[in-house]
Amino acid sequence: MNLPTQNLTLADLPQVLFAQVVEVDGGCDICERLRELGFTPGTEVRFERQAPFGGPLILTLRGYQLALRPKEALRVKIRRISPLRKTK
Helix, strand or coil, X not given: CCCCCCCXXXXXXXXXXXXXXXXXXXXXXHHHHHXXXXXXXXXXXXXXXXXXXXXXXXXXXXXXXXXXXXXXXCCEEEEECCCCCCCC
């Protein structure tokens, strides 16, 4: 699948597999919590799996795994990185 390189969000991560956080869009409580969880610019994120029927995404970032609802994943803008690169 050929995804555009701009306007990607964490909801697109199943197709991208590896990405780097660009920003968390918004100033709401959920957005602030996402930043507290480590979704800050430059953080590398890896897709692990997704629960069935559009359930939460399981991601690895900063050495831990996190389940994130697709609705929340739409708030985190990402940039695709090489699939050979590993998260820290």
